[in-house]
Amino acid sequence: MASLVLILAAIGLVVAAATAGLSHLARPAVMGRLVALPEGQRANLLLLWAWLPPLAGLLAVAAVLVPSLLTAAGLMADHCLLHGTHHSHLCLLHPGTTPTVPAAGPLLALMAGLLAGGAAWKGRQLARAGRSWRTLRRVAAWERGDRTRILESGRPVAATVGLLRPTVLVSRGLLERLDPPQARAVCAHEAAHRRRRDPLRLALARAGTALHLPGTRRALYGALALAVERAADEAAARSVGDRLAVAEALLAAARMRPAAAPGPGFCEAPLEARIQALLADAPAQGSPWRGAGSALAGLTVAVLALSPQFHHGLETLLGHI
Amino acid sequence: MADLRLGDLEVAVLEDLWGAGADHAKAVHGRLGGRRGISLNTIQSTLERLYRKGLLERTKEGHAYTYAPAMERERLLARLIEGATAPVAGSDGADTLLTAFVDFAAEQDEAALDRLEALIARKRSRDSEGRG
Numbered sequence: 001m002a003s004l005v006l007i008l009a010a011i012g013l014v015v016a017a018a019t020a021g022l023s024h025l026a027r028p029a030v031m032g033r034l035v036a037l038p039e040g041q042r043a044n045l046l047l048l049w050a051w052l053p054p055l056a057g058l059l060a061v062a063a064v065l066v067p068s069l070l071t072a073a074g075l076m077a078d079h080c081l082l083h084g085t086h087h088s089h090l091c092l093l094h095p096g097t098t099p100t101v102p103a104a105g106p107l108l109a110l111m112a113g114l115l116a117g118g119a120a121w122k123g124r125q126l127a128r129a130g131r132s133w134r135t136l137r138r139v140a141a142w143e144r145g146d147r148t149r150i151l152e153s154g155r156p157v158a159a160t161v162g163l164l165r166p167t168v169l170v171s172r173g174l175l176e177r178l179d180p181p182q183a184r185a186v187c188a189h190e191a192a193h194r195r196r197r198d199p200l201r202l203a204l205a206r207a208g209t210a211l212h213l214p215g216t217r218r219a220l221y222g223a224l225a226l227a228v229e230r231a232a233d234e235a236a237a238r239s240v241g242d243r244l245a246v247a248e249a250l251l252a253a254a255r256m257r258p259a260a261a262p263g264p265g266f267c268e269a270p271l272e273a274r275i276q277a278l279l280a281d282a283p284a285q286g287s288p289w290r291g292a293g294s295a296l297a298g299l300t301v302a303v304l305a306l307s308p309q310f311h312h313g314l315e316t317l318l319g320h321i
Numbered sequence: 322m323a324d325l326r327l328g329d330l331e332v333a334v335l336e337d338l339w340g341a342g343a344d345h346a347k348a349v350h351g352r353l354g355g356r357r358g359i360s361l362n363t364i365q366s367t368l369e370r371l372y373r374k375g376l377l378e379r380t381k382e383g384h385a386y387t388y389a390p391a392m393e394r395e396r397l398l399a400r401l402i403e404g405a406t407a408p409v410a411g412s413d414g415a416d417t418l419l420t421a422f423v424d425f426a427a428e429q430d431e432a433a434l435d436r437l438e439a440l441i442a443r444k445r446s447r448d449s450e451g452r453g
Binding site: 131132133134135136138139140151152153154155157158159171186189190244247248249250251253254255271272275276279 | 325326327328329332335394395397398399401402404405421422423433434437438440441444445448
């Protein structure tokens with residue numbers, strides 16, 4: 001059984017790596033098309049793309065297992081025994097027919113260990129990043145009970161913090177330096193982040209892009225970060241009823257920033273892109289899951305349809321190794 | 322200080338002392354202990370932790386310590402905000418679990434901001450002419 005699991009894991013990894021490679025090659029063309037889409041839809045498609053390598057790996061493993069699962073459910077004849085024993089089989093029901101990999105057990109344990117270690121490291125990194133914000137939220141919690149909390153500080157802060165139950169933190173200092181429509185725009189923008197659970201989206205994208213190549217990882221994350229900000233800007237524009245108030249609030253907040261901080265930071269391009277978009281007419285609104293839903297459904301149908309060929313092709317390939 | 326972490330009870334004790342000014346553990350326990358169902362010991366160790374973190378000062382009066390906040394709320398908030406936003410500058414903002422209205426860590430380019438301001442103003446005046 002360890003050999004079968006190891007072979008399945010290897011298939012998943014090879015398909016994930018191939019998907020990451022293809023994503024890298026197709027990136028310029030696909031990014032160009034995504035830019036034209038409404039920001040909510042773009043954000044969802046980018047999140048799906050961030051998860052495409054692990055998703056493709058899992059779908060490949062599922063494709064290999066479909067014949068066994070259909071047999072177990074009584075929907076298909078026991079194909080591996082029908083085929084005879086002229087080559088080995090990737091079969092859950094008859095583990096003895098699987099090719100044997102030497103030292104499969106220790107290899108599998110090593111892979112599982114590496115995976116668990118990587119996940120724990122990433123989890124710790126994320127927890128550490130959120131720690132100071134959680135403390136800030138606690139200190140603010142006593143000032144106002146609802147999910148927008150005012151920080152009694154002169155420093156400019158407007159942020160949405162927390163994964164499952166996000167909270168909006170806005171500082172008194174920021175609100176007092178904006179005129180009322182701009183202050184409403186900031187609050188509406190952050191409320192949109194809270195409703196859309198954007199911190200969770202960003203954390204999910206961060207985890208999903210782990211299997212992408214570094215250049216694609218950065219590009220995907222940057223594009224998603226811009227898309228979620230744009231979606232919140234549009235929501236704020238609709239709520240305040242004045243696109244220019246949102247643009248003015250962005251500019252005013254940008255001018256409040258403390259002097260240049262060390263480190264790479266973002267360049268001005270995202271701010272410029274956001275303001276330019278607000279100066280243009282309101283974009284058409286469509287379903288944000290349009291595209292992402294059909295892409296997932298298409299992938300699943302393709303896996304089911306191609307499963308027998310994929311399954312037997314792999315068995316033949318393994319028979320030659 | 323950048324890595325300052327405070328639990329719920331620590332924040333509650335700080336809030337209490339911000340209100341009371343200075344007090345000893347028994348008085349703090351009298352105000353918080355019953356409501357939260359916690360012992361005097363727990364309050365004492367929380368006060369001790371906050372003292373070690375530099376958030377409380379203490380003076381010995383008889384056998385007991387009197388604790389007072391070492392900084393006002395606004396100053397603590399400023400330090401927490403600094404601590405929370407600092408990693409954004411160092412890690413390209415990607416590892417934090419928040420979305421900020423604008424990236425406060427990004428470098429300022431006054432010329433670009435002036436240009437954007439002029440664009441907004443032009444659009445604003447065109448819009449009001451269109452309406453007028």
